[in-house]
Amino acid sequence: MTIRRYLENSALTGEVTVTSVITGEKVIIRTSETWFHPQGGGQRGDRGKIGDAQVLDTRFSADGQIDHIVSDAGRIQPGMKLPFTIDEEQRMINMRMHSAGHLIAGVVEASFPGLIAVSGHHWPGEGRVEFREEKQTDITQAEVARLVGKAIEADLKVAISGDPYTNRVCSIENYRPIPCGGTHVSSTSEIFDIEIKGIKRKKGKLRIGYDILGC
Numbered sequence: 466m467t468i469r470r471y472l473e474n475s476a477l478t479g480e481v482t483v484t485s486v487i488t489g490e491k492v493i494i495r496t497s498e499t500w501f502h503p504q505g506g507g508q509r510g511d512r513g514k515i516g517d518a519q520v521l522d523t524r525f526s527a528d529g530q531i532d533h534i535v536s537d538a539g540r541i542q543p544g545m546k547l548p549f550t551i552d553e554e555q556r557m558i559n560m561r562m563h564s565a566g567h568l569i570a571g572v573v574e575a576s577f578p579g580l581i582a583v584s585g586h587h588w589p590g591e592g593r594v595e596f597r598e599e600k601q602t603d604i605t606q607a608e609v610a611r612l613v614g615k616a617i618e619a620d621l622k623v624a625i626s627g628d629p630y631t632n633r634v635c636s637i638e639n640y641r642p643i644p645c646g647g648t649h650v651s652s653t654s655e656i657f658d659i660e661i662k663g664i665k666r667k668k669g670k671l672r673i674g675y676d677i678l679g680c
């Protein structure tokens with residue numbers, strides 16, 4: 466099992482030891498530990514470099530390992546110790562999008578009892594948070610935008626607690642803590658701004674579409 470260092474440490478550079486190189490339809494490098502966040506929990510996988518290999522995406526394999534999908538492994542072989550760098554700009558966008566999802570879930574649950582956040586998708590251009598609507602609420606797009614804007618302005622602290630490998634939770638101020646393996650900003654002002662794009666209801670679920678703005 467790849468040790469998931471990103472759960473306890475947000476380093477964007479360092480050194481990894483290659484454990485296998487898999488060539489097939491996709492070329493994959495596996496390492497004993499990784500700081501690359503794999504796609505999951507609604508968040509995109511990290512990109513960057515391992516040695517000279519360009520990491521195009523990071524994914525969980527079916528057996529719980531972490532696959533760094535590379536364009537070409539070149540001369541990279543198992544046993545090599547190589548420097549890595551994670552694409553900082555893309556990581557920042559992922560962190561802001563993902564943290565924005567937590568914030569929307571938190572303010573909506575706190576302001577509209579009856580709405581429980583159940584899932585999220587935090588890809589740029591596709592951001593959404595879904596809620597189970599246990600009773601009809603009078604939620605509006607304008608009101609969510611106002612509440613979220615207020616929470617960003619208040620610069621609420623985003624805290625990660627629990628054991629990073631077994632019960633890691635993310636909590637923003639007093640909103641309900643959420644078990645999470647994603648990457649997060651340290652306070653809500655780092656999200657800069659959130660655009661609430663719309664609210665849709667379908668089959669007992671309420672979906673809030675969003676994106677992050679500027680920086």
Ligand SMILES: [Zn+2]
Nearest residue numbers: 635645646647
């Ligand atoms: Zn999270």
